[in-house]
Structures are given as C-alpha cells and as structure tokens.
Amino acid sequence: MARWEPNARERLGRAALDLFVERGYEATTVAEIADRAGLTKSTFFRYYADKRDVLSAGQDVLMEAFGDAIRKAPAETTTVGCIALALDAAAAAFTPDRHDIAPKRRAVVAANSELQERELLKSALLTSTMAEALLERGVEKMTAQLAAELAILAFGITYARWSEPENQQPYADIARVVLGELQERAAALGADTFDSV
C-alpha cells in the first residue's frame, strides 16, 4: 500500500501552479510536478487525471457545492437567497491561505487559449448547474435562467475582489455585498423604458 502523504493534493496543486507560472503550462510534465511536490507520479495520478485536471478540479468541486446549496436551501428561501447560499458554499474553497493562488492561476490561464476556452466552458456549466437546481425547486424557467446568470456574475466579481492583493475581507462577506450591488442593477434594468426607441 502507498504511504500516506499529508496534504498531497494541495501540495501537488501548488507545485503544478508554480511550475505552470515558471515554465509555462505546455512545457510542464506530470513527473516535474510530482518531483517539485516531493511525491511520486503515481501519487499524482491518485489525485488528478492529468495536468489540466489540476486547474479544473476546483471548478468541479464548486459546481457540486453550488448545486447542493441551492437544492438543500429551506423551502421558503427566495431565489436570490439561494444564490447567497451557493456563494456561501463556495467560500469554503476561498480561505485566506489560498489567496496567493488566484493571481498565479489567472496568469497561467491568460497565457493559454485552450485553458481560456476551458474556463469559459466550465463557467457555462456552472451557470446551467445553478439554473437546473433552481428549476428543481420550482423556480419559473426564465427567472431561473436570469438568476443563474446573475449568480455567475456575482461569483466572478466576488472572486476578483477577494483575490486583490490588498484585500483582507472574507469571501462570503464580499459575496453578500456584490450580490446586493447586482440586485440594484437588476432592479434598474427592470425599470428601464425602451418603447420610445
């Protein structure tokens, strides 16, 4: 049996990200990642399917967390309340010790068009996961679709503010503020007139 390695998943993830930044995503091999983390290739493959998986695994976790939070919300929770709970669930992944990961991750993705496409597709999947979870609660279809778009915007804006170098606020606090700001915009767009056009 394999030796138990404390925190192997996190160590591999950080080693991979550092190497992607230093050498580029394409040029980095799984062997190098394992080596940098002080682990073996076979340990790597216990946690990740391939090097791309290191970057997308977190999004899969998020997707499940978002969907679960919405499905398990009390029956009386409003639609925006469900989004707030989904963002609270995401906060578990955005702890202060992971703060330094965000700018590295952004730099790696920005340098590779295939990874950018992956991000967009994952974001579309996150959106439809939330829309479906809202539909399952009986939220009307167009409301569910628009709410899911609002949620994914809130998620992205919150992440950007949370990962700013000077930020000290916890993710969940920022998320509530952003959600409120987006609600203001939604109300204003709802009140816009355009018949005179």
Added chain:
Amino acid sequence: MARWEPNARERLGRAALDLFVERGYEATTVAEIADRAGLTKSTFFRYYADKRDVLSAGQDVLMEAFGDAIRKAPAETTTVGCIALALDAAAAAFTPDRHDIAPKRRAVVAANSELQERELLKSALLTSTMAEALLERGVEKMTAQLAAELAILAFGITYARWSEPENQQPYADIARVVLGELQERAAALGADTFDSV
C-alpha cells in the same frame, strides 16, 4: 475570373447543413458540399474558410451587428433600449425564409460535442462584445455586464420561440416581448430579500 454565381453563399450554407444532417458533420467533405450546391470547391473557399465556418459565420455577422447597434444608438437610449436595438439588428438575419434552418442547425450542433463547445464560446464572445459596447457608451461596469447577460438570454429565448415550427411572428416582435418578460424577472430578483438566510 470566376463566374458570378447567384446567391452562392446561401446555397453553399444550405447544402452544407443538409449534408451535415444526412451524413453527420464529421463525415461531410467540402467537395461534397460544393457538389450538392452545384458549385466548385474553389467557390466554396471564396465564401467560407472551412466546413466549420459554415456554422459559425452567422455568429460573426451577429456579433458585429450587436456591437454596431449598441455603439450607434442615440445618446439618450437607455441600456435596455440599446439591447432592444441590438436584437432588432439581429432580426435581419432571421427572416421567414430562413425559418427551416434553425431546427437543422440545432440537430447538427446537438450531435457533436466540439460544435457545442464552439457555440458556448461564441455565445460568451457575443456577451462580452455587448458588454464592451455598453461600456464604451459610458454604462457603469456591473450594469453593462448584467445587461449583456440579459441580452444574450433574450437572444437565445427569442431564437427558440421564433424557430418553433408553428411560429408566425417576426423575430423583432418576439424579441420585444421576451425583453419585457426578462425585465419583469430582473425587477423581481432585484426586490428579493435574503438577509434572513
């Protein structure tokens, strides 16, 4: 000099779509598309870069039309008014004689995961094109982002209703109704409370 071929672009597009439906997207060649349209391969390449371009060319036209409509809207136009004008511009592409194309196109894309990814990416590009055009008008950033998401939703829902076999309404009329419906949802989401969560 090449002989002038009436309506070659449209003929090639329709021939390609019919072949994609009959034989599958992967199995269809450019030579077969040209042959079905009664044209030559070199004529095909005057209009399209490759067979994938037949499916995405329309989206490029839309992207330009959306961006232009928003940029050229009178200064006093509201944000939702700009979206209405963008959808009006899209209506030029959705004339009654093109009604039969929608279900074929949908079937081809649904059968191919690479094409589905392309669609999602194009949709993300359409959204950011609209958000940027709104920003250029001086619309505040979060409003521009949310409005662009609302616009792309309105576009998709309008297209789905317009392409239903029994539909007789023009695209632009449906678009105005959908936009109003989405505004109602936006207003309701803006008014949701969630502090008690």
